Amino acid sequence: MRFGRITPLNKLAALLLVCYYTLITTHAFARMGGAGGHGGGYSGGGGSGSGIALLIYFLLEHPFLALILIAVIVYFKYIKKGTATGSNTPPAPSQAVQFPQGLDANKIATSFLAIQDAWQRKDPAKVRKWLSDGMYQRITVQFKMMDALGQKNTLSNIRITNIAVVSTITDGQYQVADVAISFTMDDSFTSNKYPQFNESYPSDSDTEYWTFIKRTGSSNEKNLYDNDNCPNCGAPFEVKMGEISRCANCNTLTNSAAYDWVLSEITQNNDFSRRVALTADSELKLTLQKDAFFAVQRMEDIASNIFMQLMDVLTVGSEKRITRFAGHEIVSAVALQKQKAKPFVYDRLYINNVTLSNYAIEGDLVKLYLNVKVTYRRVAIDGQLQIIDNDFVTRLCSMELSRNKSVNNKSGETVYSYECSSCGAPYTDTTEDNCSYCDAPVVDVSMNWVLTGFAWK
Ligand SMILES: [Zn+2]
Numbered sequence: 001m002r003f004g005r006i007t008p009l010n011k012l013a014a015l016l017l018v019c020y021y022t023l024i025t026t027h028a029f030a031r032m033g034g035a036g037g038h039g040g041g042y043s044g045g046g047g048s049g050s051g052i053a054l055l056i057y058f059l060l061e062h063p064f065l066a067l068i069l070i071a072v073i074v075y076f077k078y079i080k081k082g083t084a085t086g087s088n089t090p091p092a093p094s095q096a097v098q099f100p101q102g103l104d105a106n107k108i109a110t111s112f113l114a115i116q117d118a119w120q121r122k123d124p125a126k127v128r129k130w131l132s133d134g135m136y137q138r139i140t141v142q143f144k145m146m147d148a149l150g151q152k153n154t155l156s157n158i159r160i161t162n163i164a165v166v167s168t169i170t171d172g173q174y175q176v177a178d179v180a181i182s183f184t185m186d187d188s189f190t191s192n193k194y195p196q197f198n199e200s201y202p203s204d205s206d207t208e209y210w211t212f213i214k215r216t217g218s219s220n221e222k223n224l225y226d227n228d229n230c231p232n233c234g235a236p237f238e239v240k241m242g243e244i245s246r247c248a249n250c251n252t253l254t255n256s257a258a259y260d261w262v263l264s265e266i267t268q269n270n271d272f273s274r275r276v277a278l279t280a281d282s283e284l285k286l287t288l289q290k291d292a293f294f295a296v297q298r299m300e301d302i303a304s305n306i307f308m309q310l311m312d313v314l315t316v317g318s319e320k321r322i323t324r325f326a327g328h329e330i331v332s333a334v335a336l337q338k339q340k341a342k343p344f345v346y347d348r349l350y351i352n353n354v355t356l357s358n359y360a361i362e363g364d365l366v367k368l369y370l371n372v373k374v375t376y377r378r379v380a381i382d383g384q385l386q387i388i389d390n391d392f393v394t395r396l397c398s399m400e401l402s403r404n405k406s407v408n409n410k411s412g413e414t415v416y417s418y419e420c421s422s423c424g425a426p427y428t429d430t431t432e433d434n435c436s437y438c439d440a441p442v443v444d445v446s447m448n449w450v451l452t453g454f455a456w457k
Pocket residue numbers: 230231232233234235247248249250251252
């Protein structure tokens with residue numbers, strides 16, 4: 001899936017290609033320049049027009065130099081890319097770790113190809129049963145943005161060239177595995193409505209890191225990847241699963257990681273680093289020992305789930321969504337933020353990574369601090385298209401999640417922000433402050449994690 005991918009090198013190549021085209025058709029450039037704002041999203045914006053004009057004139061005088069520039073770009077894009085260098089480069093896939101039990105290259109390949117298919121069709125129904133809720137929100141909120149801009153991402157000639165496990169850890173009742181997937185594909189991101197955002201990468205090759213999670217103590221050994229049936233009752237999935245991945249027949253939660261490995265995160269090559277974080281923090285573990293289902297990866301999944309819902313609310317979604325996990329103060333602050341800005345959507349919106357960076361214990365309360373690194377470009381589509389960010393922006397957002405430390409979580413089976421953590425009833429269309437079945441408060445730190453802070457850094 002290419003939703004998490006925007007490389008500066010590709011953008012530079014595109015810019016230079018635009019320049020090269022301009023060499024051949026100077027009249028077109030005059031029209032483009034004259035049209036103002038039709039210059040395309042790559043250039044890094046207005047204001048630089050005269051600089052680019054100078055560059056064009058210089059290159060016009062020296063066409064041979066232009067060809068050398070293009071050769072350099074081609075070298076970096078297609079030849080140099082194959083060799084991993086630099087200090088930030090993650091461990092090479094060749095130093096592979098053994099596959100943990102129940103996970104194998106077949107499942108990975110099936111999952112990889114199925115997600116590409118779901119992504120380009122903008123339909124997650126077939127992959128839902130083995131997607132974490134955070135992963136589901138990452139994909140579907142972006143579908144909403146793409147729909148608003150008439151965009152689609154066509155992927156073809158997909159070929160997986162290598163699959164290798166790079167790390168496995170145990171965190172509480174869960175096992176977490178990071179798998180490097182290398183591949184080539186033709187990748188074309190297009191919109192008929194707003195072609196200025198179009199991007200095309202034929203024969204693109206890259207490596208992504210896919211993180212899978214599974215419960216350790218579970219005796220269920222089912223395969224979620226080779227069939228379309230419920231892992232518990234065997235009924236075929238006829239009903240589309242949406243926000244909640246429960247079987248319509250037996251009501252089991254298919255993506256609880258009790259049955260099989262569940263996809264919880266996709267990280268781009270440049271953003272991946274080995275997890276250290278707070279997985280091994282014994283004080284945190286001790287504080288939350290009554291919560292048998294606490295794990296860092298799960299909290300990071302909840303954080304990405306929350307974050308994507310916030311982004312949805314800030315753009316096209318209903319405020320109702322965040323009233324299920326945020327207190328009144330945060331809800332009002334988000335509403336105000338939305339009111340102040342002119343209506344916008346994201347042209348691309350992907351989470352680079354989520355990290356549980358710190359925590360604090362205040363009396364009975366545990367506060368978790370999570371950093372979400374995100375990349376996007378905002379555009380206003382009120383009447384006509386207006387680009388708010390001249391280029392893709394990468395920003396850090398910090399979130400604080402609070403909960404009582406002695407919450408006794410025995411089942412780990414309710415869906416965060418969609419089901420009552422007290423009785424398990426689904427929050428259908430409620431805007432009520434209390435569960436319509438058991439009357440438990442929807443947002444309550446003595447029951448569940450509550451978003452108590454949210455700020456851009
Ligand atoms: Zn079932």
